[in-house]
Amino acid sequence: xxxxxxxxxxxxxxxxxxLTDLSEWNAEVADYIAKTENIAMTDAHWEVVNFLREYFxxxxxxxxxxxLTKSIGKKLGAEKGNSEYLYGLFPYGPxxxxxxxxGLPKPTGCV
Amino acid sequence: MADITAPAxxxxxxxxxxxxxxxxxxxxxxxxxKINEAIGFPAHLVDDWHDKAIEKMGELLSxxxxxxVFMDACVHCGACSDKCHYFIGTQDPKNMPVARQDLFRSxxxxxxxxxxxxxxKLVGAxxxxxxxxxEWYNYFHQCSECRRCSVFCPYGIDTAEVxxxxxxxxxxxxxxxxxxxEIIGKVHKIGNNLGLPPAxxxxxxxxxxxxxxxxxxxxxxxxxxxxxxxxxxxxxxADFFAEPHIDSLIGYAKVFxxxxxxxxxxxxxxxxxxxxxxxxxxDQLRKIALRIREAALELGVRRIVIGECGHAWRVAYSxxxxxxxxGDGADANDRFAQMLQKQLDHRYKQPSHICEFTWDMIEDExxxxxxxxxxxxxxxFHDSCNVARxxxxxxxxxxxxxIPRNIIRAVANHFVEMAPNTTREQTFCCGGGGGLxxxxxxxxxxxxxxxxxxxxxxxxxxxxxxFMATICAICKAQFTKVMPVxxxxxxxxGGVHQLVSNAIVLGKNK
Numbered sequence: 001x002x003x004x005x006x007x008x009x010x011x012x013x014x015x016x017x018x019l020t021d022l023s024e025w026n027a028e029v030a031d032y033i034a035k036t037e038n039i040a041m042t043d044a045h046w047e048v049v050n051f052l053r054e055y056f057x058x059x060x061x062x063x064x065x066x067x068l069t070k071s072i073g074k075k076l077g078a079e080k081g082n083s084e085y086l087y088g089l090f091p092y093g094p095x096x097x098x099x100x101x102x103g104l105p106k107p108t109g110c111v
Numbered sequence: 112m113a114d115i116t117a118p119a120x121x122x123x124x125x126x127x128x129x130x131x132x133x134x135x136x137x138x139x140x141x142x143x144x145k146i147n148e149a150i151g152f153p154a155h156l157v158d159d160w161h162d163k164a165i166e167k168m169g170e171l172l173s174x175x176x177x178x179x180v181f182m183d184a185c186v187h188c189g190a191c192s193d194k195c196h197y198f199i200g201t202q203d204p205k206n207m208p209v210a211r212q213d214l215f216r217s218x219x220x221x222x223x224x225x226x227x228x229x230x231x232k233l234v235g236a237x238x239x240x241x242x243x244x245x246e247w248y249n250y251f252h253q254c255s256e257c258r259r260c261s262v263f264c265p266y267g268i269d270t271a272e273v274x275x276x277x278x279x280x281x282x283x284x285x286x287x288x289x290x291x292x293e294i295i296g297k298v299h300k301i302g303n304n305l306g307l308p309p310a311x312x313x314x315x316x317x318x319x320x321x322x323x324x325x326x327x328x329x330x331x332x333x334x335x336x337x338x339x340x341x342x343x344x345x346x347x348x349a350d351f352f353a354e355p356h357i358d359s360l361i362g363y364a365k366v367f368x369x370x371x372x373x374x375x376x377x378x379x380x381x382x383x384x385x386x387x388x389x390x391x392x393x394d395q396l397r398k399i400a401l402r403i404r405e406a407a408l409e410l411g412v413r414r415i416v417i418g419e420c421g422h423a424w425r426v427a428y429s430x431x432x433x434x435x436x437x438g439d440g441a442d443a444n445d446r447f448a449q450m451l452q453k454q455l456d457h458r459y460k461q462p463s464h465i466c467e468f469t470w471d472m473i474e475d476e477x478x479x480x481x482x483x484x485x486x487x488x489x490x491x492f493h494d495s496c497n498v499a500r501x502x503x504x505x506x507x508x509x510x511x512x513x514i515p516r517n518i519i520r521a522v523a524n525h526f527v528e529m530a531p532n533t534t535r536e537q538t539f540c541c542g543g544g545g546g547l548x549x550x551x552x553x554x555x556x557x558x559x560x561x562x563x564x565x566x567x568x569x570x571x572x573x574x575x576x577x578f579m580a581t582i583c584a585i586c587k588a589q590f591t592k593v594m595p596v597x598x599x600x601x602x603x604x605g606g607v608h609q610l611v612s613n614a615i616v617l618g619k620n621k
């Protein structure tokens with residue numbers, strides 16, 4: 001197992017840098033993971049990350065991309081409710097990259 | 112991802128210059144203890160791996176006669192050598208299909224042939240050392256089991272089967288791949304590759320009903336766990352989750368709606384994909400397939416229809432009968448297989464592909480389309496390897512090529528073909544099939560997409576193509592990821608039923 005060091009504390013991750021223990025996640029860790037992904041977190045990023053965590057809490061899985069875009073659209077306006085906006089924030093793909101920063105497990109399968 | 116660049120297009124698409132060792136390495140992430148134990152595999156590499164591996168090889172050679180024939184028949188003519196997309200893209204000579212087979216064949220010769228036992232060096236026989244085992248792990252995870260090479264082999268040697276055998280041996284000694292084995296565990300535990308629990312699935316489907324209502328004004332339903340429905344739809348879980356996959360799911364629902372077909376999904380069996388095939392493990396393959404039977408019996412459906420998923424359709428078309436009793440071939444002593452036989456409506460093919468379903472409805476004039484709704488697209492079709500070379504559709508040979516194309520022509524005005532030596536049975540793999548659609552193999556995936564990207568570029572340049580349709584969840588995810596690296600918009604790829612969805616006229620021609 002790998003690990004990352006944030007604020008003097010060690011956090012276990014899997015081989016790809018996803019947090020192993022979801023409950024250990026905090027804003028500082030999110031910032032750290034985002035940096036390793038070359039992303040500077042803004043309010044817009046946080047909006048997505050927070051929604052992912054809320055959804056995960058309820059459903060034990062990240063939301064489908066469409067569910068995510070719809071929710072962002074409702075909150076921030078229709079012009080932001082599309083996957084282009086999300087790819088702008090998370091260039092590697094909102095599904096995986098945003099999940100990683102939010103401390104959620106990586107979606108697996110044909111995605 | 113930024114540091115992986117696309118290889119340059121070849122000016123003349125011939126055998127590339129060799130780069131020995133170009134793809135040497137450790138291979139994709141190895142499955143850890145928890146992942147392996149969850150599916151009954153040894154947790155990690157066992158101490159007596161050498162003896163166990165040879166024993167397993169012997170077992171496979173006696174169980175699968177084809178494997179022994181493939182080991183003995185190759186005359187190293189080289190017809191396959193430049194047919195593999197991974198060889199073309201990586202230039203590593205060990206990715207020539209014949210060379211990949213020889214990684215396995217050399218060990219076979221050493222332990223299972225007389226000359227190899229007596230004079231190993233003379234016949235290219237090798238001991239199974241740890242180095243050889245590692246080499247297997249690396250290079251047998253650089254084959255997508257697409258079977259293009261076997262089309263060109265004068266003996267019909269199926270490299271995919273050799274890869275499957277190698278992976279099964281690796282798994283049997285605790286040296287399996289993380290991506291595939293983790294996914295298999297999720298299917299058994301939760302019901303699909305993604306790990307979507309029923310509540311999330313239901314939430315997503317409700318959202319889709321709202322969206323379609325908003326878009327069309329019609330109450331198109333996405334039913335789940337409905338007993339007594341006519342059709343059970345088994346589709347890849349990516350259809351619930353990812354883009355562009357979900358647009359095809361909407362397309363299936365609209366077809367069922369417009370034809371007045373009662374249908375249902377199953378939360379217990381919410382996956383068409385079957386990664387048991389990728390790792391060559393019959394027991395896993397069967398166990399995963401039996402979930403479909405369980406759902407069909409539980410829900411009392413009359414038809415089983417499979418969504419847009421390449422290897423799912425190969426498993427369904429070629430093996431579902433003996434695995435589960437759907438279609439012909441149910442074991443007389445298998446009570447549940449017999450029950451399923453009685454339950455299903457044999458006026459229809461069991462199982463059917465969603466493209467067969469839709470095409471039948473088009474032919475019966477039960478669907479109508481406004482083709483102009485797809486006028487923004489100039490469309491080409493990428494044949495998915497498992498559909499093209501491992502299955503059929505309809506009642507005519509080559510139906511798996513014609514039916515998806517027929518549907519596209521029925522719903523859109525502009526359709527063009529890519530180069531004929533790269534379509535139909537000669538199609539190139541997308542570069543992400545066979546259990547390789549994982550981020551840790553991204554470099555391989557990008558390079559393996561090269562031959563498909565070259566011919567796509569041709570029709571883009573010459574005929575203005577701006578949409579490539581396909582009927583496989585892996586193809587969709589792979590292209591969405593790698594096409595931007597080649598300078599294409601990721602939204603250029605989508606499903607056949609995405610096009611159906613755009614053009615279908617709802618509420619008419621019941």
